[in-house]
Amino acid sequence: MRTVNIDPTEHHKLSRRLNLGEKTIKFFLFLCAAVSVFVTVGIVLVLVDQSLLFFGSEQVSLIEFFTGTTWEPQIGSFGIAPLLLATLLTCFIALALAVPLGVALAIYLSEYASSRAKNVLKPLLDLLSGIPTIVFAYFALSFVTPLLRSIFGIETVEIYNTASAGIVIGLLIIPMLTTLMEDAMSSLPADLKQTALSLGATRIETSLQILLPAAKAGILAAVSLGFSRAIGETMIVAVAAGAGSKLTLNPFEGAETMTGYMIRISGGDISYGTKDYSSLFAIALVLFVITTALNLLGRTILRRFKAVYK
C-alpha cells in the first residue's frame, strides 16, 4: 500500500515510459526528501565546527570540559558537570511524575475507558500537548513554585528551583508518554487478552500481569523518547530553574541546566566568535548527542516491539 511499485521488476517496465518532464519532477521531489538529510548533516557540521573552535582554544581542554565541576565562563572554568547534573535532576523529577501517571492513564485508556470517555480524553491530551512550553513556564513560576513554597516552607524552597521545573516538565510530557504507551498496549494481539480472561483472570489482573509485561518494550521506548524530550526542554527551565550554575542535588535549590544556560547567554545580542558564543555550540553538541542517542534507542525498541507482535 505504501507505494505503487511493490515489485521492482514491474516498476522497471513502467519507469521506462517516464518522459523527461516526469523525470524532472521526480528529481525535484527527490531533492525535497533530501533536504531533511541536508539538515541533519548541516546540524552536525555546524555543531562540530563551532565546538572545535571552542575546544581548540588554549583555555578549554576536552578533559576539563567533561571532568571539571564548575561552569564559570567569566573565570575561564568550563566543566559541564553542574549543567548536566541540573538537567538530569529536572529530567528525573519529570519522569518520576510522568511515567507512573502515563502508565496508569495508558492502561485506563486502552482497557477501561468507554469509547465515549476516550472521545473526550484523547482530544484533551492533544489540547495539553498543543500548549506552548512558554505557557508551562509561566505556570511553573506563578503556580507550582508558590505551591511548593507553601507546602515545604519559604526557607527550604528557593524562588527558582529545579523541583518546580521538573514537575512542570513532567506534566508537559504526560500526553506524549500516554499516547505512545497506549499505542503500545493496544497494538498487542487480542488473543493475549482473551486467553487471560477466559482462564479466569480479572480485568485488572489481565491488564497488570499479562498486557503490561507484554507491552514492556513499548513502554520502555516511550520512556526513552520522553526522556529525550525532557532533556531538550528549554523555556520551563530557563524561567523556573534559576540562573547561575550550581553543583547540587537538592531539588529545592536553583540550578542552571544546559538549555537554561544557552537561553541566558544568547538572550540579547551575543557577539560572534567569543568564548560564550562557541560554548553554546559545545553544549548543543552534547545535547544533540544525548537526545539523538535516546531517540534512536526509543525508535529501535519501538520498531522491534511492533515487529514481534505483527
Next chain:
Amino acid sequence: MSGLFTSPRSLAKENQEGFVRQSGKRRRKAGFWLVVFHTALLIAILSLVAVIASIIDGAFGYVALRYEINPESLALNHVNYKDLDKNGLIDLLFLQAKAFAEDPNTGISQRRLDALAFDLAIQDRTQQDLIDLLETELLNPAIEKSWTLWTSLFDQKQIDDWLATQELGLVIEFRSWLNLDFLAGSQSPNLYDNGIRNSIFGSLLVVLLTFLISFPLGIGAAVYLEEFSNPRNWFSRLVQINIYNLAGIPSIIYGLIGLAVFVRSMDGLTHGRSILSASLTLSLLVLPMLIINSQEALRAVPKSTRDASFALGASVWQTVWHHVLPMAMDRIVTGTMIAVSRALGETAPLLVLGAASFLQDDLASVFSRFSALPIQIYQHISRPQAGYRNSAAAAIIVLLVLIFVLNASAILMRKRNKKARSD
C-alpha cells in the same frame, strides 16, 4: 498466594472456601487499582484546569497606580477632564501647553504637542482618544503593585493592609490586563500603556512565511517517499529514520543552527536577525512533523485509486497529481496547519536567533527585525517588577487564542471538505 495475581493453576488448587476468600481479595485489589487510575486521570485534568486558571488569575485584578499629578486636579473651570466634551478637552490641552511655557515642571511641552499633532491632528481626534492622550501625557500613571484575580475577589483585606503601609496618592483600580489598548498599542517602556501589536504581527508574519516555505517542501518529500521510491530502498529508509530523529531534536538546537547559518553566514541574503531568518529556521523545525503528517495523509488514499489510474495508462506523476494529491490534500493541509501552529508558540529558537525584545517600529518587510508574542511573554515573565507577570498572562491568552483559532480552522476546513465530498 503471592502478590497481586492468583494464577489460574493455583486457583484450581484452592478449595471452595479459599476461592470465596480469594475472590473478595481480588475484587478489593481491582477496586484499589481502579481508584489509582481515576486518581491519575484526575491529576491530569486538574493540572490542565490549574494551567488555565493560573493564566486567568494573572490577567485580571486590582492594581495600585501612582499618578504624576492628581487626576482630580486635571480640570477646566472645575469640570473634571473625564466629564468634558471634545472642545473642552482640546482647550484643556492647550491650557496645559501654556502652563508648560510658564513652568516646565507642569503641563505638556509645545514640541510634544506638535509631535502628537503630526501623528494625527488634535482636532481630528475622538473624545476617547483625547482622554487617553491626557492620561498618558499628563497623569503618566505608574503601576506600583498588582494583585491576582483571586486576591482581588476574595482577599481584599490583603490589599487594604498593603495600602495602609503606603503613603497617600495611590489609586486602586480594577484592571483587565487584556484590553484593546494592550492588543492594538505598540510597545512602551511604561507598562501601563504597553501594547503587543508589533509582537502579534511579527508572530503571524513569521508563521505565514514558515507555512509558505515548509508546505511545498513537506509535500514534495512526502510524495517522493510514498509514491516514487521503494520503501525498502536504502535511501528511503535512511530518510525515514532521519526524519524521525529530526523530529526529536530540541528546538533550541534549530535556533543555534539558524543563528550560525541564516543569521550569520547568509547575512547578505536574510539581513541578519530578520523575519526571513526566523521563518527559515522554524521551517526546518516543523518540516519533520509536516512530512510525517503528509505521509500519513497519502497512505490513507486507497490503493485502488492508484491501480485504477495505472490501469488506464496514467504515469506515476499523473496518478499522483490528478488523483492521489486531490484526495489527500485536505488531510495534508490540516496536518500542516497543526504542525505550523506549533511554530507559533516556539520561543527558544527565536530567542537564540536574537528576536528583538523591545521594538516600537512597525514591521516594514520580511527583512526587518521583529519581535514575537512568545518573546514578549518570556521577557515579561522574567521581570520581577510589579505587573509584568500579569501582562505576560494577558499575552498568553492572546497566544493561546491564536493557536486555537489556527487549529480549529484546520479541523473545520477538513470537516467541510469531507462533507462536500460525501454529498
